[in-house]
Amino acid sequence: MTSASDPVLWAAFVAAAVGSYLVRSSFLVLFRRVDEVPARVERALELVPAAALAALVLPSLVAPEGSLALLTPKVAAGGVAAAVAWRTESMAWTLAAGMGTLWLLLAL
Amino acid sequence: MTSTARSAFVDGARAVLPALPANVPFGLVVGVAAANLGLHPVTALWSAGLLFAGAAQLAMIELLARDAPVVVAVLTAIVVNLRYAMYSAGLAPYVRSVSRRWRLVLSFFLLDVTYALSVPAFRADETPDRRAYYLGLAVPLWLTWTLSVTAGASLGTELPPAWHLEFAIPLLFLALLVPNVRDRGGVVAAAVGGVGAVAGLGMPFDLGLVVAALAGVGVGLLADPEGSDEPDGAEPDADGMEPDDDPTEAEP
Numbered sequence: 001m002t003s004a005s006d007p008v009l010w011a012a013f014v015a016a017a018v019g020s021y022l023v024r025s026s027f028l029v030l031f032r033r034v035d036e037v038p039a040r041v042e043r044a045l046e047l048v049p050a051a052a053l054a055a056l057v058l059p060s061l062v063a064p065e066g067s068l069a070l071l072t073p074k075v076a077a078g079g080v081a082a083a084v085a086w087r088t089e090s091m092a093w094t095l096a097a098g099m100g101t102l103w104l105l106l107a108l
Numbered sequence: 109m110t111s112t113a114r115s116a117f118v119d120g121a122r123a124v125l126p127a128l129p130a131n132v133p134f135g136l137v138v139g140v141a142a143a144n145l146g147l148h149p150v151t152a153l154w155s156a157g158l159l160f161a162g163a164a165q166l167a168m169i170e171l172l173a174r175d176a177p178v179v180v181a182v183l184t185a186i187v188v189n190l191r192y193a194m195y196s197a198g199l200a201p202y203v204r205s206v207s208r209r210w211r212l213v214l215s216f217f218l219l220d221v222t223y224a225l226s227v228p229a230f231r232a233d234e235t236p237d238r239r240a241y242y243l244g245l246a247v248p249l250w251l252t253w254t255l256s257v258t259a260g261a262s263l264g265t266e267l268p269p270a271w272h273l274e275f276a277i278p279l280l281f282l283a284l285l286v287p288n289v290r291d292r293g294g295v296v297a298a299a300v301g302g303v304g305a306v307a308g309l310g311m312p313f314d315l316g317l318v319v320a321a322l323a324g325v326g327v328g329l330l331a332d333p334e335g336s337d338e339p340d341g342a343e344p345d346a347d348g349m350e351p352d353d354d355p356t357e358a359e360p
Contacts (some may be wrong), residue, residue: 013155016185025215027196051301051324053285058302060278085286094220094283
């Protein structure tokens with residue numbers, strides 16, 4: 001649950017959608033000269049998914065409650081899921097391996 | 109709709125079909141997370157349809173759930189979506205013949221899957237009607253996504269906590285992350301972003317994620333400015349989810 005009221009949450013989703021739309025339309029509509037995207041900028045954008053997604057993943061694996069906890073079923077399950085993701089690049093298999101490992105470890 | 113357009117749309121729909129199933133569990137997880145945040149399924153429906161970006165919406169919901177400032181949640185979503193600027197630049201040369209008004213529409217649906225499936229098809233000049241083909245990719249994906257999120261939001265809080273479904277969220281991010289760490293810059297960016305986010309957990313206003321992600325990009329850029337396209341890590345791009353290495357290289 002959150003303490004923010006519904007209208008505030010709605011405004012947040014609309015603002016995020018508008019911001020994302022501007023990013024999406026940037027080169028398709030807003031900027032005229034696509035050819036002049038500096039290589040540096042393009043490379044920086046290329047690195048955004050790796051950096052942003054890792055920043056989302058790691059804290060929920062090693063510090064799900066806000067403080068560092070390394071020897072936990074979640075860290076182990078995350079490790080197994082990472083290996084499966086590396087091998088298969090499949091969302092479904094990654095999900096199955098991670099959840100399966102977590103359930104197994106919690107049941108033991 | 110002309111018959112050319114109709115068949116191009118169908119071709120697009122056929123091409124996106126194998127990519128649809130993976131979006132169902134992803135959408136369900138986002139929907140469940142939305143329900144646990146206290147959102148009504150109708151809110152989940154329109155916000156998913158409007159934002160059309162799973163990782164960004166999930167990141168927003170996670171932050172809102174721990175009472176981060178709303179502005180930070182919005183900022184985080186936009187940072188997570190900055191990669192779409194790269195897709196926008198990559199797709200633009202192939203849709204110059206499409207009217208500006210329609211490019212406004214195409215922009216709305218731009219994300220990993222539509223980019224990864226449209227650009228190779230356009231480059232190979234496989235379709236006579238690019239606008240219709242692109243929409244054929246986009247519309248089924250959008251419907252699958254929006255309906256899955258709504259279904260998850262309707263099931264929502266009924267699911268027993270003992271199932272630990274909240275753990276599906278980092279697992280999905282992990283599945284999205286892995287294809288992006290195939291070169292040195294990606295590895296460095298991910299390492300700095302991940303460790304930085306853990307170190308920044310106590311940062312005021314929950315800005316840790318945004319700061320860590322931007323730091324990851326910066327350090328990754330220093331470590332590997334060219335984006336070495338060495339063949340050592342090159343694997344056959346089986347599922348087509350991975351963006352092309354240099355989308356601006358070849359023009360139609």
